[in-house]
Amino acid sequence: MKGGANLPLVSSYNRNLVLDTVRSYGVLSRVELAAMTGLTGATMSRIVRVLLDDGLLMETGKGESTGGKPRTLLRIDPTGRYAVGVQVSAASTTVVVTDLVGAVVRRQVLRQGSQREPATVIAATGASVEKVLASADVPRERVAGVGVAFPGLVDADTGTVLAQGGVPGWAGVPLADPLVRGLGLPVLVDNDATAAAIGERWVGSAATASSFGVVFVSDGIGSGLFLDGRPYRGAANQAGELAHVVVHPGGLGCFCGKRGCLNGYTAPHAVVLAARAHQEGHAGCALDLPPGSSSVRQDYDRLARAYAAGVSCALRLLDASAEALSVAMSNLVEMLDLELVVLAGGGFGRMERLHLDAVQAAVGARAEQATTRVLLSPIASDAAAVGAAALVLHREFGARMLGLMS
Numbered sequence: 001m002k003g004g005a006n007l008p009l010v011s012s013y014n015r016n017l018v019l020d021t022v023r024s025y026g027v028l029s030r031v032e033l034a035a036m037t038g039l040t041g042a043t044m045s046r047i048v049r050v051l052l053d054d055g056l057l058m059e060t061g062k063g064e065s066t067g068g069k070p071r072t073l074l075r076i077d078p079t080g081r082y083a084v085g086v087q088v089s090a091a092s093t094t095v096v097v098t099d100l101v102g103a104v105v106r107r108q109v110l111r112q113g114s115q116r117e118p119a120t121v122i123a124a125t126g127a128s129v130e131k132v133l134a135s136a137d138v139p140r141e142r143v144a145g146v147g148v149a150f151p152g153l154v155d156a157d158t159g160t161v162l163a164q165g166g167v168p169g170w171a172g173v174p175l176a177d178p179l180v181r182g183l184g185l186p187v188l189v190d191n192d193a194t195a196a197a198i199g200e201r202w203v204g205s206a207a208t209a210s211s212f213g214v215v216f217v218s219d220g221i222g223s224g225l226f227l228d229g230r231p232y233r234g235a236a237n238q239a240g241e242l243a244h245v246v247v248h249p250g251g252l253g254c255f256c257g258k259r260g261c262l263n264g265y266t267a268p269h270a271v272v273l274a275a276r277a278h279q280e281g282h283a284g285c286a287l288d289l290p291p292g293s294s295s296v297r298q299d300y301d302r303l304a305r306a307y308a309a310g311v312s313c314a315l316r317l318l319d320a321s322a323e324a325l326s327v328a329m330s331n332l333v334e335m336l337d338l339e340l341v342v343l344a345g346g347g348f349g350r351m352e353r354l355h356l357d358a359v360q361a362a363v364g365a366r367a368e369q370a371t372t373r374v375l376l377s378p379i380a381s382d383a384a385a386v387g388a389a390a391l392v393l394h395r396e397f398g399a400r401m402l403g404l405m406s
């Protein structure tokens with residue numbers, strides 16, 4: 001746990017450090033908080049008073065006495081603030097409202113249909129946020145802001161899409177500004193995998209981990225990194241482009257121009273494409289994928305069933321998918337000394353366990369990496385939407401040296 005600083009200059013840092021410590025550990029007394037943060041008892045009492053008055057902390061009974069009077073226990077007041085999280089994907093937009101601990105209090109999914117032009121999607125998103133906020137019945141003044149998770153490269157500082165991922169036509173589109181004007185709330189935009197990583201930090205399995213990686217899988221595959229207690233975006237907002245990590249030198253050609261990228265072996269859309277190509281070239285293939293258009297999700301589900309039934313080309317494709325991911329993640333853990341790897345996004349569906357086991361085996365193969373945990377996300381398919389809400393909570397309440405280090 002980081003130490004607090006007993007200086008007036010850093011009072012907002014101290015406030016967030018106390019909040020972050022309570023959030024990470026659930027329930028703590030003032031004495032425990034002072035010991036964990038290095039703040040004096042008097043400073044701690046003053047900060048806790050402000051947080052109680054502001055509705056961010058609440059008292060929750062008495063703890064065991066260690067000789068003196070019983071200690072009053074503190075925890076986060078979930079109703080103290082709310083945040084809106086939006087996940088944009090090719091087919092749909094998911095909007096959630098979460099409370100201060102990231103629990104979803106309202107959720108709505110908008111199907112885009114053929115209306116996928118950015119201006120239309122942004123307008124529909126704004127209307128949906130208003131509607132979900134109204135139905136959640138939360139006080140507007142307690143809504144800290146709106147976070148948007150986008151499946152492509154994003155300039156998190158300006159809220160502009162730099163390059164489209166799975167949704168065409170968005171390169172260069174300012175996403176945050178029109179939403180700010182329409183909603184009158186702060187809006188943050190980030191890559192969906194980075195948002196998922198921040199979501200894991202706030203409500204998932206990474207509450208206390210200082211360095212971890214999230215493998216985020218929807219139709220495509222990406223990763224979000226959290227290093228030394230903060231999200232890591234890289235020099236040009238391109239960190240964590242897991243799809244284009246080479247796992248087979250000289251292997252399959254990739255649209256990015258390289259060969260052997262993870263994308264070609266493990267992204268669900270690529271696995272489905274390979275399965276369809278195999279089926280077309282082999283008259284006796286038992287995959288049974290239906291002719292004509294079908295969603296990646298449906299086809300991937302069919303492949304999972306074929307895998308369970310022991311169909312040989314499904315075994316070959318999905319075992320190769322898991323092996324490729326295990327190579328990429330083992331290298332990533334080796335490079336970055338991660339204490340935790342989380343598989344999130346729900347894109348692997350029933351093949352989640354296969355990929356988890358492969359990554360666990362590869363990461364655990366070297367004794368020095370054996371302490372690295374590999375887990376499935378408890379937030380599952382809402383990871384990016386909840387992560388988008390967590391972007392707002394993290395910006396507002398995350399423990400970092402505001403103005404001094406950021």
Ligand SMILES: [Zn+2]
Nearest residue numbers: 244254256261
């Ligand atoms: Zn590539």
